[in-house]
Amino acid sequence: MIRALLWDVDGTLAETERDGHLVAFNRAFEALGVPWRWSEQHYGELLAVAGGRERLLYDMSRRAEAPGDARQREALAETVHRLKNQIYEGIVRRGDLALRAGVAELLSECCRAHLPMGIVTTTSRGNVEALLEWHLGSHWNDHFATVVCANEAPRKKPDPQVYRLALEALRLRPHEAVAIEDAPAGIEAAQRAGVPVIVTPSHYFPACAAVGALAFGPSLGRSEGWQPGADPRATRIGLDQIMRWYAHS
Ligand code: XBP
DSSP, rough: OOOEEOOOBBBBOHIIIIIIIIIOOOOOOTTTOSSSOOOOHHHHHTTSSSSSSHHHHHHHHHHHHHOSSSHHHHHHHHHHHOOOOOOOOHHTTTOOOOOTTTTTHHHHHHHTTTTEEEOOOOOHHHHHHHHHHHHTTTTGGGGGGEETTTTTTTSOTTHHHHHHHHHHHHHHOOOGEEEEEHHHHHHHHHTTOOEEEOOOOOOTTTTTTTOSSEOSSSSSTSSSTSSSSTTTOOOOOHHHHHHHHHHOO
């Protein structure tokens, strides 16, 4: 039996990178008079660096227009990142970040089945709170047995720290939980912690390799295109399907 379902946030619950963080970074650059903007493609490349602030610092280290002094770059990254997160929360609260297909249904199903769920992300807590409050209401926290974010797990994915902390909070052994992830860093973090992982690639990671995944498919909102195959009579991936994959693994 699976004893908990662990959700990644960015890219898994919603297309937050393309439609949220990227838009917010560019608005923050503009508001602060920073003389560059990130294209969708460039942001995709920068996603190799986990963490919004770390991503900014990495980009600045390769830009002639960025401050030459490391402390000035740190200060600028801090300021941009803070404003980016405020703008991101505004985007979420305007309803501009829909959940990916099948996510709301699976969340509800887990609640009805009293299957404990966890949030396991290395994004900032404020971003998670905004997204889940918008979609699940002010008592969103009641739906989750644990919520572990970058604030508690500073070693970002692919480091397994965030998964280990979640397992510790839930008092579970790794194979008693199942994770849902969308990107290579998250898959690696779950696997290094020993947690079986279901992969639904997001916009930026269409071809991410999912060697050793419990299941790999285009969307929780459909049963076609999954490996191993899902019940073709189902219209989405439900708990029964996840339990079947788990039992056969
Ligand atoms: C996603 C991230 C984050 C977000 C931006 O982590 O790498 O950095 O892109 O959020 P996960 P912050 O896959 O664990 O959800 O700006 O708060 O870092």
